[in-house]
Amino acid sequence: MNPLHIKTPLLESTPLSRISASRVWLKMEAMQPSGSFKLRGIGRVCYHHVSRGVQRLISSSGGNAGLAVAYCGRKLGVPVTVVVPVSTPERAIDTIRSEQAEVVINGESWQEAHDHALSLCGPDRELIHPFDDPLLWEGHATLIDEVAESGLRPDAVVLSVGGGGLLCGVVEGLHKNGLADTPVLAVETDGAASLAGSLSAGSHVELERIATVATSLGAKKVAAMAWEWCSRHEIISHCISDLEAVESCLKFVDDHRVLVEPACGAALAPVYCQHPGLRDKNQILLVVCGGVGVSLEQLTQWKNELKSN
Numbered sequence: 001m002n003p004l005h006i007k008t009p010l011l012e013s014t015p016l017s018r019i020s021a022s023r024v025w026l027k028m029e030a031m032q033p034s035g036s037f038k039l040r041g042i043g044r045v046c047y048h049h050v051s052r053g054v055q056r057l058i059s060s061s062g063g064n065a066g067l068a069v070a071y072c073g074r075k076l077g078v079p080v081t082v083v084v085p086v087s088t089p090e091r092a093i094d095t096i097r098s099e100q101a102e103v104v105i106n107g108e109s110w111q112e113a114h115d116h117a118l119s120l121c122g123p124d125r126e127l128i129h130p131f132d133d134p135l136l137w138e139g140h141a142t143l144i145d146e147v148a149e150s151g152l153r154p155d156a157v158v159l160s161v162g163g164g165g166l167l168c169g170v171v172e173g174l175h176k177n178g179l180a181d182t183p184v185l186a187v188e189t190d191g192a193a194s195l196a197g198s199l200s201a202g203s204h205v206e207l208e209r210i211a212t213v214a215t216s217l218g219a220k221k222v223a224a225m226a227w228e229w230c231s232r233h234e235i236i237s238h239c240i241s242d243l244e245a246v247e248s249c250l251k252f253v254d255d256h257r258v259l260v261e262p263a264c265g266a267a268l269a270p271v272y273c274q275h276p277g278l279r280d281k282n283q284i285l286l287v288v289c290g291g292v293g294v295s296l297e298q299l300t301q302w303k304n305e306l307k308s309n
C-alpha cells in the first residue's frame with residue numbers, strides 16, 4: 001500500500017536565507033493533500049486500523065487532525081465521524097464535510113466533544129489521537145527520512161509545538177537517520193506554551209487555559225514522550241507572541257506565495273526575528289507545517305486586532 005501522504009518539496013529559501021545569514025531549507029508540509037504534516041502520522045495510524053478490520057474512524061478535532069482523518073477515511077473507503085464543539089467555525093466544518101466525513105457538533109468545549117467521541121468508540125470504531133500515539137510519530141518521522149535522503153544534514157531544525165506529536169516524530173526521525181546531535185528549536189505562542197511551561201516548572205504540567213490565535217497549538221499538556229525527549233535530546237524551547245506569528249505568516253505569503261496558519265507562523269517567526277540560537281547555524285531546516293484554518297482576510301484582521309491591543 002502506498003502511503004497516504006506525499007513526499008513534499010525541500011526548498012532552499014532565498015528570502016529567509018538572506019535574513020538569517022544561514023542557508024534556510026523549507027520542508028513544505030503545507031503541500032500535503034490535507035494541508036498539513038498531520039497526514040503523515042494520521043495516514044499511518046488510519047491505515048493500520050483499517051487493515052486490522054476497523055469499520056469507522058473517529059476524530060475529536062475540528063482542525064487539521066480531523067481533516068486528515070476525513071481525508072484518510074475517504075481514501076481508504078471507510079466512513080469517518082468528526083466530533084467538534086459548538087464553537088467550531090463554520091468554515092472548518094465545511095472543509096471536513098467536503099472530505100465526506102460526518103460532522104457531529106457536540107459539547108461546549110473540546111473536552112466535551114472528545115468525551116462524546118470516546119463514547120462512540122467500540123471494537124470496530126477507533127478514535128485517532130491528534131498527537132499522542134507512537135505509530136503517529138513513526139509516520140511524522142518520514143519527514144526527516146526525506147530530508148536525509150536528499151543529502152541535507154541540518155545544523156538545527158525549527159518547528160512548532162502543540163501537543164508535541166510533530167516534535168516526537170521529528171526527533172525520532174533525527175535519531176533514526178544519524179542526526180541525534182541536531183538541536184531542535186521548539187516554538188510555541190505565549191498563550192499555548194505547554195512545553196515551555198513544563199520546562200520552567202521542571203515537571204510535566206498542564207496549562208490552565210489556552211489563549212492564542214494559533215489554535216492548532218492549543219494543547220494544555222504535551223504528550224509524555226515530548227516531555228521525555230527534552231531530557232534526551234537538545235530541545236530549545238522558545239515562545240513568541242501571536243502578533244509575531246501572524247506577521248510571519250503575512251511575510252511568508254509575500255516571500256513564498258504560500259498561506260499557512262499562525263500555528264505554522266510560530267515556526268517561521270524565529271527566522272524572521274533572527275533568534276540568537278540560530279545565528280551560528282549554517283544549515284537550518286524549517287518545518288513549514290501548514291494548516292488550512294486560515295485566509296488572507298483573517299490574517300489581516302488578526303494583525304489589526306493584535307496591533308491595537
Ligand SMILES: *Cc1c(COP(=O)(O)O)cnc(C)c1O
Nearest residue numbers: 064162163164165166263290291
Ligand atoms: C497540529 C498542528 C501543529 C502542532 O502539532 P503537534 O503535533 O500537536 O505539536 C502545528 N501546526 C499545525 C498547522 C498543526 O496542524
